[in-house]
Amino acid sequence: MIFTADHFDRHWRLLVTFFWLATAAAFVWARWQYIGWFALGDTDDNLRMMEARALLAGQGWFDLRQYRLDPPYGADIHWSRLVDLPLAGLMLLFRLFMSGAEAEKVAVAVAPMLPMGVAMASLAILCRRLIAPTAYIFALLLLLYAHSAKSMWLPLRIDHHGWQLAMLSLVLLGLTDRKRARGGAVTGIATALSLSIGLEMLIYLAVAGAATALMWIRDAGQARRLAAYGASLAGGTTLGYLIFASDANRAPVCDALSPVWLSVMAAAGALAVLLAWLRLGRPLLRLAAAALAGALLAGGFALAWPDCVSRPEGVSPELYKMWLSHVREARPIYTHSWQTIVNGLALPVAGLIGYGVTIWRLRRDEAALTPWAAIALSALIAVALLFWQTRATPAAQLLAIPGAAALAWMVVGRAWSIPNLALRAVAVLVAFLLISGIAVQWVVRAFPEPTSAGAKAVSAANAKCPTLAALRPIALRPKGYVLTHVDLGPRLITVTHHDAVAGPYHRNGDAILDVMQAFRGSADNAHAIVARRGIDYVLICPNLSESTIYRSRAPQGFYVQLSRGQVPDWLEPIALPKNSPYRMWRVVRR
Structure with missing residues (x-):
């Protein structure tokens, strides 16, 4: 089978590192002119730079207001300082060797590479665990063609979305760890870090928590995973709130890690530890206990924070009508052109097919089936969320990669067994082009959206x-x-x-x-x-x-x-x- 040479297995860490560095170098090369022009294209990238500058200029650690907007009051920004740290650190480092303006340009080129490295390493380890020792090659290649996810790590993309995708990949890594206590701790800590950055991944994080509880329901031996998850979630979220929550986020706001979500996560962590401590021998008893804990958590949230049950932004009807309803990424994917729909769904659909085939093949092996079911559930929900908001595309593509890698491993493996060399090469190429979505992208490029003079x-x-x-x-x-x-x-x-x-x-x-x-x-x-x-x-x-x-x-x-x-x-x-x-x-x- 392809990619089964022993050195691909034994030296996988070195190869993943090389792949990350080569990809980073290629990205910098491709975006070199934009870096030179300091072309921070997204509003969030520009504001992140202003937040890092303000921090280095002496603005308070817990003061996240941007005083250059809406002066003299300043704009209340719902972010945290967590993502400012690597950017500001790189700016300080490069100022030792160059001017401040040049240091900023180098920093905005390098900073996005850090979360990309975290995601690559996490996906590589995950595929080695679940598929085969050398299947990580497929995960890395597929990540290059997950265009929406990959775009969050391009040079100049210094906002928080790249780091949130990296934390999501760590959550998946924790769910699939055979060392139960370590896996639960990784999932809980990554969840806490993600929430400290922002709430954009909240639904996927909640699914990961539910999946951890379901593992315990199926197998009482997963109590150590559940306990470690609960303790690290509660402790990590508390530390994240104390260290990174801004002054504005000390109020009970719904759109960031505030007393609202701190109380929810602390309660969820405590309930997880309590469930793990209970000695319930039958799965039905564990299911009933978990359902009661979930009901208490949901009911307590609704009673304590009723204002946060609806949309977390909490904007007025007038603001929604005049502004938020026109934000393109907040619209469902089916409202966009067919080219956008196909590009956004190609890899997630391949991932769902891979998850489905893998789960069917492992249906009688409960131990192997459990981690696959956990990440497949997250991937399925991500695809469903695309029909609510297109902004779910990067997460949906990232979550699809393990499933798509498994599908590629199976299909390419079959194609590699074809005796005829020419047919074998064609079959392998076609299989990868279809699974990665490259073939779909070619079709989209062949039929571009009609462009009017106004457009x-x-x-x-x-x-x-x-x-x-x-x-x-x-x-x-x-x-x-x-x-x-x-x-x-x-x-x-x-x-x-x-x-x-x-x-x-x-x-x-x-x-x-x-x-x-x-x-x-x-x-x-x-x-x-x-x-x-x-x-x-x-x-x-x-x-x-x-x-x-x-x-x-x-x-x-x-x-x-x-x-x-x-x-x-x-x-x-x-x-x-x-x-x-x-x-x-x-x-x-x-």
């Missing part, structure tokens, strides 16, 4: 407006407070000295609504908002994605008037280069 203009604006070259003339203006697009706010404060009203962060609903109402309302309404906030400049980038909402929802609004050249007398035009994608005005105070 091309939007793509051009999205590409040009955030660049250093485009923002340099803006940065040369005297420092001021700028009314601009919500999605442009984090980039503006990162690469210029100006302040902005808002960024796309749900806790700052009033600031976001001010921007929305200013650009979608009348010029007089915008003037009132500008005067109340003490705005110095108005800045727009015509055809930026966000502006299409203003145009479609308010065809006579302030933004549309500005884009047509209908400028009120309280704005004075600022001369920008002819090739600038921006239009900028100074507020005239009379």
Whole structure:
């Protein structure tokens, strides 16, 4: 069979390390120009840089407010300092050898490689445990074609999503560990770290906890796993809250590790330890005890924190209608183009097929079946979540890799047994192309989405407006407070000295609504908002994605008037280069 040479088994650590370093080098090479341009493309990446800068400049450890947004109050950011640490540490390290600006560029290139290494190592170990000693090769190759997951580790992707995927891979590693106490501890600690970063993986983490309990229900000998999980979950979450929770997260908020989720996780951990301590001989008794514990946990949560039973963002109906409902990644996958649907589902579907075939083959081997069932359940739920929000795609692809690797191991193994060398090579290649989704991606590229002139203009604006070259003339203006697009706010404060009203962060609903109402309302309404906030400049980038909402929802609004050249007398035009994608005005105070 392919990849069964002894050295692939004996030297797997070295090979995984080499694969990680080679992949990192290839990513840096491919993104070299973007690194040089400091092209932090996502709003979260820009704000993460501002958070790390603020920490190094002396802002308090527990103060996560971003004072360059919505000054003088600052924007309340629901993150924690955990992800700031590696980025800030790299910035400090590289400042020993180069200028501050160059150190930042190197740091944003290197930082995403760290969680990628964690995920690669975890998936390699998992596949060695469950499939075969050399099956990790398939896991690593498949990860390169999990485009949504892989994109979270590309250079410049310094936000928290890459680290959360890494923690999810550690959770899977813990679930599949044959050393029960160690496995439970790994699952519990990785869960606590993930929650300290953010709540985006909460559903998958809850499934992992339920899977740990189900292992104990099936086999009382799993009590050590359950106890270790409960103790590490409660202890780790408590430490995560004490060390990393911001001042704002000390309040009972629903969208971060706060007293709400600390109490839930502490109670869940205590109940897990209690269940493991009970000596219940029959599976039905263990099932009843676990069901009672789950009911107590859910009921206590609903009674103690009723405001957190609904969406954790807790935004107002007006903010949801004007802003959050238009966020593309918050829409179900079936609302997107068929190309997006196929690209997003190809690997997860292959993973589900692999899980199904593997579980069927192991149906009479309960010991081998249990870990496969645990991770298959997580993968299945991830696919289901895609029909709620497309943002589940990276996690769904990551969770699919063990199943897809098992399927590749079986299918490629069969193909490798074909006597004819040419047919064998073709069969192996076709099998991998189908399972990895590469063939599907080729089909999608062959039939690209039709692009209208309007869509091309939007793509051009999205590409040009955030660049250093485009923002340099803006940065040369005297420092001021700028009314601009919500999605442009984090980039503006990162690469210029100006302040902005808002960024796309749900806790700052009033600031976001001010921007929305200013650009979608009348010029007089915008003037009132500008005067109340003490705005110095108005800045727009015509055809930026966000502006299409203003145009479609308010065809006579302030933004549309500005884009047509209908400028009120309280704005004075600022001369920008002819090739600038921006239009900028100074507020005239009379």
